[in-house]
Amino acid sequence: MTKNNEVLHPVWRELxxxxxxxxxxxxxxxxxKTSLMYYLVAGLKAAGTVAFAATTAKLFMQEGAGHRTVLVGSLAEFRRAVGELRSCPAMVTVARGLVDGAQRKLAGLAPEWxxxxxxxxxxxxFIVEGDGSAGLPLKGHLPHDPVVPAATRLLIPVIGAEAVGQPLAAxxxxxxxxxAELTGxxxxxxxxxxxxxKLLLHPKGYLHNCPPEARVVPLINKAEGAAMRTAEDLAATVLAARHxxxxxxxxxxxxxxxxxxxRK
Incomplete structure (x- = not known):
């Protein structure tokens, strides 16, 4: 495992x-999830690939040097923004508008766009954030989410390893x-x-709205120190289900x- 702030790790390059x-x-x-989105976009851009961050859900605006947010109100505006900013050196996030101007929270794009x-x-x-989790490591999805575009060919469910061993509570x-309803x-x-x-692989949970052509590669994040064993055990449990x-x-x-x- 090597660390480089400009180049994607080989695992992500291959995927x-x-x-x-x-x-x-x-x-x-x-x-x-949000950190992974910007990590992937930055790595792609460093490798010479034109890449944009986007969201179909609510997302806090990233501000400061190296970040640029573009708000588009139609497919035509989205198309124009992508054409004009494909050479932009900054990290560009495209969203539909502001949900809450005081909190600088972005509204999601239509997945069809x-x-x-x-x-x-x-x-x-396009690296797309498809739902929100209120900053928590695990989520119960409702029928309206996640919002996954049909063109998705790599779906990455992100789970924080620290959820294991904690109570199933807010x-x-x-x-x-x-x-609780989805897992029993x-x-x-x-x-x-x-x-x-069970939650990850439930057809009405994380995999709700997953396109049939999409490859699913979960990321168990925060596998550091003692949590590494927990994350590896969780990965083995997921793969044992042979989805x-x-x-x-x-x-x-x-x-x-x-x-x-x-690997499986």
């Missing part, structure tokens, strides 16, 4: 290189009642690797830029 030209990457879940642009601009990579699960666990019960795997769309699991740390790929 992204295997995508079809017009395929989107959509990130869902919690425990580091992303499908259209992905088809029209196969040389461009302290570490976004919508714990829904997570009781609210307040201690979360196990089996609990997480046809899941060919492997990434275990690692976005903060440290250290990753390993555990």
């Amino acid at each position: 992204l290189a295997g995508l079809p030209a017009s395929g989107l990457v959509t990130l869902i879940g919690g425990g580091g 992303l499908d259209t642009l992905a088809g029209e601009c196969p040389a461009i990579r 302290c570490c699960v976004h919508r714990p009642a829904r997570a 666990a009781a609210e307040g019960e201690i979360i196990t690797a089996d609990t997480v795997a 046809p769309a899941v060919g492997g699991v990434v275990v690692g740390s976005i903060r440290r830029q250290e990753f390993s790929f555990i």
Whole structure:
């Protein structure tokens, strides 16, 4: 495992290189999703690939040097912005507008716009955040989410390793009642690797709205120190379910830029 602030780790280079030209990457879940989005965009740009961050959900605006946010109100405006900013050195995030001007929270794009642009601009990579998790490592999805564009060919559910061993409660699960409903666990019960795997692979959970052509590669994040064993055990539990769309699991740390790929 090597760390480099400008070059993507080989695990992500291989996964992204295997995508079809017009395929989107959509990130869902919690425990580091936004950080992963910007890490992937930065690495792609450093390698000479035109890449944009985008969202179909609510997202806090990134501000400061090196970040630029573009708000578009129509497909035509989105198309124009992508054409004008494809050479922009900054990290560009495209969204539909502001949800809350005081909090600088962005509203998501229509997924159909992303499908259209992905088809029209196969040389461009769009890394899309497809849901929110209130900053928590695990989530119970409702029928309206995640919002995954149909052109998604790599779906990355992100889970924070620290969820295992914690209670299935609002302290570490976004919508714990829904997570309990989907897994058959009781609210307040201690979360196990089996609990997480059931939620991750449930067709109405993380994989709700997953396009049939998409490859699913979960990331178990924050696998640092003692949490590494927890993350590896969780990866083994997920792979043991032998879900046809899941060919492997990434275990690692976005903060440290250290990753390993555990194959089925």
